[in-house]
Amino acid sequence: MLDATWFSEAQEPSGSAFSLKIKRKLHEEQSEFQFLEIYETEQFGNLMVIDGCTMVSTRDNFFYHEMMSHPVLFTHPNPKNVLIIGGGDCGTLREVLKHPGVEKAVQIDIDERVTRLSEIYFPELCESNNDPRAELKFIDGIKWVKDAAPNSVDIIIIDSTDPVGPAAGLFCADFYKDCFRALTENGIVVQQSESALLHMHILQEMRGEMRAGGFNHYQTVFFPQCIYPSGWWSATMAGKNAFTAFREQDAINKGFDTVYYNHEIHKASLAMPEFFKKAFA
């Protein structure tokens, strides 16, 4: 039993829960879209919770933000225009802008309150928000992609919540079709794809929808993410065309700091567990 000094996210379908010991609740509000909470934890720094799900902690967000950005950016041969759908905490944006070749990074989160709270409680994630290459929009990303010019974006990073609620439309063929159209020749979309231990059905459905949206080339990266269900997360890349070779030399010489990612972790994250390989054989 865990008492009220813990924040718990119970993931009922998997019968598992993850909890962090909290010092106090710093903030809560019902935004136009979701219920947002911020806690100060004992050991994980600050914690953002959206609709009851742990989203970001100070201590361990580096796994997710680095693995949502650097693998796809070092896979694309020359990414200049990057679109982030969701990602309102701005941590992915910060990682993307570490790449000097990126000329423009547009972050579109439907909920401006997520970013405003991140600026207060996760200022380190927002330190690149004023980069001249960054543009933050608080509008409907699905509609934006639908209206985007064809062949205009090199990489689309879908940094969303789970496929329920406001994010459900981000896991559908119609949306992927619009992504496909908006992407340039070597364009890649990458999306957080849940836990391969707990959510293989989501990973499989997602590829089915991506295929229906026009994508035929996939790579899934696996990485630890302590505060997400099972502690083991994934992101799936879908290429408009076959993937070109990972720019390993550029990753070796990246010239910016990371906590988890490096060129060896990049290659390692692509290794498919035996059960995963069989499921997608």
Added chain:
Amino acid sequence: MLDATWFSEAQEPSGSAFSLKIKRKLHEEQSEFQFLEIYETEQFGNLMVIDGCTMVSTRDNFFYHEMMSHPVLFTHPNPKNVLIIGGGDCGTLREVLKHPGVEKAVQIDIDERVTRLSEIYFPELCESNNDPRAELKFIDGIKWVKDAAPNSVDIIIIDSTDPVGPAAGLFCADFYKDCFRALTENGIVVQQSESALLHMHILQEMRGEMRAGGFNHYQTVFFPQCIYPSGWWSATMAGKNAFTAFREQDAINKGFDTVYYNHEIHKASLAMPEFFKKAFA
């Protein structure tokens, strides 16, 4: 808050907890050494808990047992005699005996009750206990290694609980010194080494003790382990001499089933996160 329908392991130093929804408690007893509990969970099958710590679940134990055995066995050039210290649930023993070259595998757990309960509640982990190459002893492993003939064991797998209580002596230079002496020329010891996110101090202390015990060659493997703190676990191999090349071709042609491990996962598990590389630079 989680009520009494959940079993929770609260890891106080890290301010985090992992919980599984339970159907009922199947068994509990105070053995001569530890407090043992068995639960039937909603989604993870059966769960064994020792002194309040989650040890084994039906659903996710494959990560740990495969990664404690196959990487070290495919790293050693020709392992014939394997010693398992701890490992009373017999899951590691089962994986070790999948290797046809292994001629003898001795499992030494101080607590016979762990094995007797595993036979009842995790029969699949015990399916190789009657293999003629297997020998199960319920005695003090530390003393056994001290008394072992020099150059008599190819691999020692230390499949223990955390470095407190009965297992504390398994994380000490004196014990490693005895392991070093008992190992053959290309001998390797491998030990579970906790979470690199939460327990870097343990990983660092362990290498210090291993070094004091005579070992100068290390490889750490990283793998998911949902029910252990942070969901991300590690095992550290220490070689009596420099490691020979991973027997990749043998791993490709392994001829036995695994759920997580394969030759690509083997190589991937050795990739060092950036922060880990810096800590051990």
